Amino acid sequence: MSSFSSAFSFLHAIGIVKSFDDVPVLRGIDLQIAEGETVCLLGPSGCGKTTLLNIIAGLETPDSGRIFFRGEDITHLPAYRRDFGLMFQDYALFPHLSVADNIAFGLKMRKWPPARIAQRVRELLQLVELPGYEDRKVYELSGGQQQRVALARSLAPEPRLLMLDEPLGSLDRVLRDQLLGELRYLLDRLHQTALYVTHDQHEAFAIADRIMLMRAGRLEQEATPSELYLRPATPFVARFLGFKNFLDARVGGSSASPVLLTKLGPLQAAHIPPDLSPHDPARLVIRPEGARLSDEQSSLPNRVVLTLVMRAFHGAQTLLQLRPGDGTEPLLEFELPGLYPQLQPGDRVPLSIDPEAIVVFGNERTDPAQHA
Amino acid sequence: MTSLSGSHTELLASDRKRPERRIQAAVRARGYWLLALIPLTFLSLFYFYPLLAILRLSLFPDGRFALDALRPLYEKPYYAGVLWFTTWQATASTAGALALGLPAAYIFARYRFPGKSLLRALTTLPFVMPTVVVATAFTALLGSRGLLNQILAGMLRLDAPPIHLQNTVWIILLAHVFYNTSVVIRLVGGFWANLDPRLGDAAAVLGAPPWQRFRRVTLPLLLPAIAAASILVFLFNFTSFGVILILGGPGFATIEVEIYRTAVRLFNLPVAAVLSLMQMAFTLALMALYTRLQARLTVPLDFRPRTLTQHAPRTRRERLLVFGMLGVLGLFLLSPLFALLLRSVTLGRGPTLAYYRELFVNRTGSVFFVTPIEAVRNSLFFALITIVLSVIVGLSAAYLLAGKGRGRLAAVLDPIFMLPLGTSAVTLGFGYVIALDEPPLNLRTSLLILPIAHTLIAFPFVLRALLPVLRGMNPNLRRAAASLGAPPARVFRHIDLPILARALLVGIIFAFTISMGEFGASLLVSRPQFPTLPIAIYRFLGQPGLNNYGQALALSVILMATTAVGFLGIENLRYGDIGEF
Numbered sequence: 041m042s043s044f045s046s047a048f049s050f051l052h053a054i055g056i057v058k059s060f061d062d063v064p065v066l067r068g069i070d071l072q073i074a075e076g077e078t079v080c081l082l083g084p085s086g087c088g089k090t091t092l093l094n095i096i097a098g099l100e101t102p103d104s105g106r107i108f109f110r111g112e113d114i115t116h117l118p119a120y121r122r123d124f125g126l127m128f129q130d131y132a133l134f135p136h137l138s139v140a141d142n143i144a145f146g147l148k149m150r151k152w153p154p155a156r157i158a159q160r161v162r163e164l165l166q167l168v169e170l171p172g173y174e175d176r177k178v179y180e181l182s183g184g185q186q187q188r189v190a191l192a193r194s195l196a197p198e199p200r201l202l203m204l205d206e207p208l209g210s211l212d213r214v215l216r217d218q219l220l221g222e223l224r225y226l227l228d229r230l231h232q233t234a235l236y237v238t239h240d241q242h243e244a245f246a247i248a249d250r251i252m253l254m255r256a257g258r259l260e261q262e263a264t265p266s267e268l269y270l271r272p273a274t275p276f277v278a279r280f281l282g283f284k285n286f287l288d289a290r291v292g293g294s295s296a297s298p299v300l301l302t303k304l305g306p307l308q309a310a311h312i313p314p315d316l317s318p319h320d321p322a323r324l325v326i327r328p329e330g331a332r333l334s335d336e337q338s339s340l341p342n343r344v345v346l347t348l349v350m351r352a353f354h355g356a357q358t359l360l361q362l363r364p365g366d367g368t369e370p371l372l373e374f375e376l377p378g379l380y381p382q383l384q385p386g387d388r389v390p391l392s393i394d395p396e397a398i399v400v401f402g403n404e405r406t407d408p409a410q411h412a
Numbered sequence: 413m414t415s416l417s418g419s420h421t422e423l424l425a426s427d428r429k430r431p432e433r434r435i436q437a438a439v440r441a442r443g444y445w446l447l448a449l450i451p452l453t454f455l456s457l458f459y460f461y462p463l464l465a466i467l468r469l470s471l472f473p474d475g476r477f478a479l480d481a482l483r484p485l486y487e488k489p490y491y492a493g494v495l496w497f498t499t500w501q502a503t504a505s506t507a508g509a510l511a512l513g514l515p516a517a518y519i520f521a522r523y524r525f526p527g528k529s530l531l532r533a534l535t536t537l538p539f540v541m542p543t544v545v546v547a548t549a550f551t552a553l554l555g556s557r558g559l560l561n562q563i564l565a566g567m568l569r570l571d572a573p574p575i576h577l578q579n580t581v582w583i584i585l586l587a588h589v590f591y592n593t594s595v596v597i598r599l600v601g602g603f604w605a606n607l608d609p610r611l612g613d614a615a616a617v618l619g620a621p622p623w624q625r626f627r628r629v630t631l632p633l634l635l636p637a638i639a640a641a642s643i644l645v646f647l648f649n650f651t652s653f654g655v656i657l658i659l660g661g662p663g664f665a666t667i668e669v670e671i672y673r674t675a676v677r678l679f680n681l682p683v684a685a686v687l688s689l690m691q692m693a694f695t696l697a698l699m700a701l702y703t704r705l706q707a708r709l710t711v712p713l714d715f716r717p718r719t720l721t722q723h724a725p726r727t728r729r730e731r732l733l734v735f736g737m738l739g740v741l742g743l744f745l746l747s748p749l750f751a752l753l754l755r756s757v758t759l760g761r762g763p764t765l766a767y768y769r770e771l772f773v774n775r776t777g778s779v780f781f782v783t784p785i786e787a788v789r790n791s792l793f794f795a796l797i798t799i800v801l802s803v804i805v806g807l808s809a810a811y812l813l814a815g816k817g818r819g820r821l822a823a824v825l826d827p828i829f830m831l832p833l834g835t836s837a838v839t840l841g842f843g844y845v846i847a848l849d850e851p852p853l854n855l856r857t858s859l860l861i862l863p864i865a866h867t868l869i870a871f872p873f874v875l876r877a878l879l880p881v882l883r884g885m886n887p888n889l890r891r892a893a894a895s896l897g898a899p900p901a902r903v904f905r906h907i908d909l910p911i912l913a914r915a916l917l918v919g920i921i922f923a924f925t926i927s928m929g930e931f932g933a934s935l936l937v938s939r940p941q942f943p944t945l946p947i948a949i950y951r952f953l954g955q956p957g958l959n960n961y962g963q964a965l966a967l968s969v970i971l972m973a974t975t976a977v978g979f980l981g982i983e984n985l986r987y988g989d990i991g992e993f
Contacts, residue, residue, distance in 0.1 A: 099891050119894040126895035132888035136910040145906070146896030197897065 049111050050075040050233065051096070051201060056105035058091055065091045066102070067257040073201070078227055078234045080248035082241060084280065087254040089237045093203055096235065098122045109200070120149070125199030129206040131190035133178040139165075139189050140174035146197035164192040167226065184215050191223070195232070202227075202234045208243060220246050241281055245269070253277055271311070275401055278325045285326040285372045289400075291316050300324060300400065303369050304344045310395040313402035323401050330397020331360075331374040333390065340392035346372065348387045351380065362389060444815065451809040451829065451871075457853065458864050459832055462843025463692070469846055470685035482686050491670075491687075498666040501581065502649035505588030509645050510638070512589060512744070513596025519737050520597060521604035524724045531738065532597075533983045538745050539594040540979045541972060542929025543654025544946040546748070548953065548968040550587050550659055551578060553751035557759070557961065560751075579661035587655045590748060592645040593741075599644070603637035604630075609721050640705040647698045651691065651836040653932045654946075658953055667691045668838050672935065675842050685846070688839040699834035703827070749972060756965035760958045767962035784963055787948035788970060791928050794944060797863035798870055798927035799920050805867060806874025806919055813875070814882040829875055832868045840865060841936030861937050862944070866927040873926065874919030881915040918985050925978040928971060945971045 051073040058066040065088045073079050081089040094100040096107060098119035107115045114122060125146075133142050140161045147157045165171050168188035173181075178189060187207065194202060207223070208216045224247050227234050238244055244251050245265040253261045253268065261273040272278040275286065292306065293299040295318060299306045302324070309324065316322055334340050346362035349371060353359075357375045360383070364372060374391070383389060471477060485491045520532060538546065553559050554577045561573035568574065577583040607630070615625045653668040665673065667687055675684035725734045757763055771785040809829050813822045832840070844865060849856035855864070889911075893903045909916075931946040938947050945967055952964035 094891075097891075097895055099894065118899070119891070120897045120899050122895075123897070124895060126892065128888045128892060130886065130888060132886055132892040134889060134892075134907060136913075145893065145898070149893075149897035149902065193892075193896070 050109070051235075052108040053092075053096060054106050054108070056092060056095055056107070057103045058088075058095060058100065059103055065257055066095075068105070069254075069257070069259055071096075071252065071259075073233060073235060075233055076231045077249045078224075078236060078247055080236045080238065080244040080251045081254060082238060082244040082248075082251050082280075083254035083260075085239055086256075088257040089239075089254050090205055092254075093126075093205055093235065093237050096201075097124055097126045097203055099126075123197070123200045125194035125197065125202040127190050127194045127202070127204045127207045129209045131186050133186055133190055133193070135179055137178070138174065139170070139176045139178060139181070142178060142189055143193045143196050145193065150197055160196055164196050167195070168192045169222075183211050184219060187211065187219060191226075195230070200233070202232050204234065204236045206238055207236075209238070209240075216243070223247060253280065255280075270396075270399075272325070272399055273401075275323060275325065278399060283325045283327060283399075284370075285328065285374075287324050287326070287369070289322045289324050291318050291320045291322055293318070300398070304346075304364055307342050307393065307398060308395045309398040309400050312400050315402050316400070325399050325401075326372070326374075326393060327397040327399070328373055328375045330394040331376065331391045332394070333376065333380070334392035335390060338392060341395060342393040342398075343390060344393065345388050345390045348383055348385050348389050350385060351383050353379070360389065362391075444812075447808050447815075448812050451805050451812065454805050454867075454871075455828065455832075458844075458848075458868055459835075459840075461853070462840065462847040463835070465847035466685045466688050466839070466843050469682055470689050473682050484683055485686060485690075494665050494667060494670050495690075497664065498650060498668075501584060501588070501666070502646050502652075505585050505592065505649040505652075506642055506646045508585060508589035509592040509596050510642060512741070513593045513641070514600060514638070515737055516593065516741050517597050517601035517604055519734055520601040521607075522609075522722055523730075523734050524722045525734060525738075531742070533980060535597055535741060535745055536594045536983075537749070537976060537979060538590050539592070540925065541591075541749070541975055542946055543652075543931050544658065544949045544953075545752070545929070545968045545972045545975070546587055546591060547655050547658035548949060548964055549748035549752035549972075550583055550590070551953075552755040552965060553748045554578070554583055554586070557755075557958075558751065559755055578659065579663060581660070581664065583659045584652075584655060584664065587659055588649050588652060590745065591655070592648055593745065595645050595648070596641045599641040600634060600637045604634060605721060607633055607721070636705055640702060643698055643702045643705065647695060647702070647834075650698070651695060653836070653838055654950075658950065667694075668836050668932070671836075671838050671842060672932075675845070676936065681846060684842060688836075688842055691836055691839055695834050695836065752965060752972065753969055756962070756969045759962045759965060767959070767966040770959065770963055771966055784948055784952075784967065787943050787945050787967065790942045791945040791971075794859075794863045794866065795924050795927040797860070798866040799923045801863060801867040802871040802874045802923040803916070803920065806871040806878060806923075807916075809871070809875045810878035810882050813879060830872055833872050837865075837869065837930065837932030838936065840868065841933035844933070844937050857939070859939065859942065862934060862939075862942075863927065865933040865937055866930050867923075869930060869933070870923040870926040873922035874916075877915045877919040877922065878912060881912055885911060914985050918982050921978045921982050921985075925975050928974055928978075 051071075053069065053071040056066050056069040056071070057064070069088075069092055071079075071092070081092060083089050091100060095102050098114070098117060098121075102115065105115070106113055109122075134145065137145070140158075143161045143164055144157045147160060152160070161174065162171070165173055168191055170185060170188055170192075173185070173189075178186060181189065191207070194204075208219055211219065220243060226232070227247070236244070236247055245268075248265055251261075251263060251265055251268050252259055253263075255276055261268060261277050263271070263273075268277065269281065272281055272283070278286075287302045287304070289300040289302045289307070291298050291312070292301040298312050298316070298318065299308055300312075300322060307324075332340065334343050344364075346364055348360060349363050350361040351358060352361075354375065357377055358380050360374050360376060360380075362372045362374065363369075470482070471479070473480065516535070520528070541549075551558060554575060555561070556573045556576070556578055558573075558575075561575050564570070564574050565572075577586075611629050611633070612625045615629045620628060650666070651668050652666055653672070656664050656666050656669050657672070660669075667690060671684050671687045671691065674680050674687060725731045756767060757765065759767065772783050774783045809825075813826055813829070815822075844855075844861060848854065848861060855861040885908075889907050890903050893907050894900075898906060928944075929946060930944075931950070934944050934947055935950070938944060943951065949964050949967045949971070952960045952967065955961075
């Protein structure tokens with residue numbers, strides 16, 4: 041993190057604490073955003089991400105903590121003087137104003153001359169690919185069009201920071217994927233600094249330079265999207281990302297080449313936290329794409345044989361649900377590329393597990409209730 | 413950056429001591445209390461204070477608690493007679509309104525026919541008409557000089573009018589049914605229209621014949637709506653004033669009329685105060701019952717959109733039923749208003765505008781010292797002040813109730829703001845007469861006292877018109893405006909105000925029509941030199957001679973037209989079913 045520090049004077053929130061009616065929502069959050077960067081606040085609903093966004097926007101006041109913008113303390117600066125843009129999940133388009141007047145609203149508040157406003161509105165409609173929509177009523181637009189107008193409205197005054205609160209949350213999957221790509225392209229093209237709030241990991245992966253995963257008012261992990269996926273720091277993060285194949289293990293082997301002793305047998309993992317020493321209990325998760333069919337002659341490591349419970353066709357992939365040896369462990373789920381019509385429930389399936397797909401949690405990170 | 417992060421801990425430590433946050437919170441709280449101050453001060457001064465004065469006068473006549481003032485009430489059988497008449501005429505009128513209103517509600521709930529929305533608006537017209545207009549209209553239809561007598565006398569070649577309904581209980585009951593049928597149609601019909609007809613289908617599949625389906629399924633589901641409508645109609649009839657005073661003549665008195673006569677004609681203030689107290693006890697009990705039933709009305713029924721519950725009449729029998737019922741309804745509800753209009757230009761001679769022309773003439777020895785048309789000017793002037801006052805009080809009350817996180821306070825204040833609606837206008841006017849004529853608050857000779865009384869009756873309507881829009885407004889709109897750089901005042905101007913505009917206009921028209929037509933309170937507090945339209949009509953009706961009666965008709969037509977235009981404006985401005993009335 042220290043490598044970013046020179047750029048981090050852009051936006052810096054320190055020790056943000058907020059309660060509503062004595063219920064703590066934020067329990068001391070630090071957040072830094074560098075200029076031009078897209079940071080994503082990711083977390084389940086109720087983790088406090090929207091509250092944090094509102095505090096940065098100036099719509100809520102923190103109980104304690106400070107917010108700095110380029111070194112200036114803006115903790116108590118009202119929202120309308122922050123020069124930040126905010127896009128809402130429900131868009132909050134003004135129903136009594138036309139598309140053009142919605143986009144022009146922030147410019148009128150800044151007392152731009154009418155000719156410049158008209159010019160800027162045209163520019164933005166071009167940018168969001170709705171040229172000629174000036175006089176349309178906002179409630180006549182489709183969901184995707186409303187989303188574009190809302191984006192244009194928040195971008196129009198050239199905000200120093202653009203905040204987006206689940207901006208694609210109320211759209212269907214196909215439209216969401218399309219708009220997500222366009223949004224990413226726009227933010228890059230405009231070099232717009234952005235803070236993006238979502239509970240959807242796919243959105244976060246697609247849009248963020250950096251993800252801050254929140255849990256119950258605290259920061260659980262801060263990482264780039266690929267780091268987060270490949271190295272979830274805690275079981276909570278792994279579970280939030282949708283990983284299901286959790287196993288209890290004990291560290292075995294020598295400290296030079298440790299192995300993990302599980303009910304599936306000994307497993308090699310690519311990375312084992314240094315604070316784990318032999319005989320320590322450990323918890324691990326296997327990512328769903330980390331298994332391949334193997335045979336007797338295979339030289340692949342981590343060979344295990346499991347009983348097939350169910351096979352489901354998932355397009356390019358096939359989902360296998362498998363029962364480990366004695367049947368007391370929870371089922372494991374793997375996604376394998378290709379079709380496997382020959383596999384039937386009840387079959388014994390030999391698999392090889394990629395050591396890179398095994399994530400081992402360190403000692404102090406093993407307890408899932410540590411922050412509760 | 414380094415200096416910044418180095419001072420984190422100091423910053424955090426100093427944070428709790430920072431005064432800004434507490435000041436901000438205090439400012440917000442103070443703004444809130446200022447907002448609360450407007451409606452609460454208004455209610456305290458012009459509602460609770462006059463009512464307390466009534467209470468004091470009736471129970472503490474000499475500063476000590478005494479029940480002496482109550483003695484005539486139970487010693488004189490006359491008052492028992494008043495209470496009996498008040499109750500039975502209200503019961504009979506309610507039964508009449510239900511008898512006509514329920515079949516009409518069914519027609520409106522289940523059938524589609526051309527011109528339906530216009531017809532629905534027209535059937536509601538009687539309800540919004542000022543009492544003096546209704547009373548005058550009934551004399552124009554059924555009175556000795558009325559249209560019906562004229563037609564019958566002409567047809568039967570009689571010299572004297574064959575129908576003698578004026579100053580009988582029958583014309584009172586007819587006028588009450590005329591007034592309240594629309595309440596039944598609106599309340600019950602609205603509920604009925606959304607009732608799922610598949611419930612009846614389900615009962616039919618289970619073997620229930622039509623009558624059983626109505627008795628076992630529809631009726632039980634409708635019962636809360638019918639009960640609520642009945643209570644409301646009973647309440648209106650129980651406190652009826654103008655209709656009884658004008659159509660009943662000296663022989664009939666409800667408690668409301670008796671308060672007026674005791675206070676103004678007999679000047680027996682303590683007895684009038686006790687009567688007011690009795691009236692208030694009755695109305696508050698009925699209001700409480702009504703509110704509880706209203707809450708019951710919101711039972712989670714699986715409401716269906718109206719497009720699915722309604723169809724055009726298909727068989728000949730259905731067509732006969734629908735159009736027959738609508739014909740009866742239209743004839744009954746529109747003929748008095750039509751008669752009023754017709755008689756105002758045909759009274760005593762052929763087509764003439766003489767009575768309208770007469771309004772502009774200042775006759776010596778007439779009822780007024782000025783031209784009668786000045787009553788129109790006075791009414792408009794008072795209505796204007798009423799609008800301003802009701803918007804100020806109603807708007808601040810609406811923001812007070814819609815404020816976020818004020819649930820508990822709103823729950824207490826909401827019914828308090830509705831109290832004036834449950835208090836009779838004559839009681840209110842009487843309270844003003846005895847409370848606001850001496851220091852510290854002497855408004856006896858002030859022209860403001862009338863619009864203040866009107867505001868008390870009108871602002872709950874402004875509040876009710878605004879509240880659903882304000883509560884339904886997406887709070888993110890204000891936040892979006894703030895994030896786009898709009899300070900609070902500009903958020904109000906550019907976001908709140910345009911969104912509230914239609915509801916506010918509805919409230920303004922309500923305030924206008926209420927003020928234009930208000931009679932009971934006006935009769936007690938208006939200055940003789942500044943009569944309002946209803947007062948002028950009442951005075952003309954009390955005078956003998958065709959000329960006076962003709963002018964009463966002409967003024968009534970003006971008031972009727974004003975009210976009708978205002979009401980149709982409200983009907984057009986409403987968004988769908990938004991609005992709580």
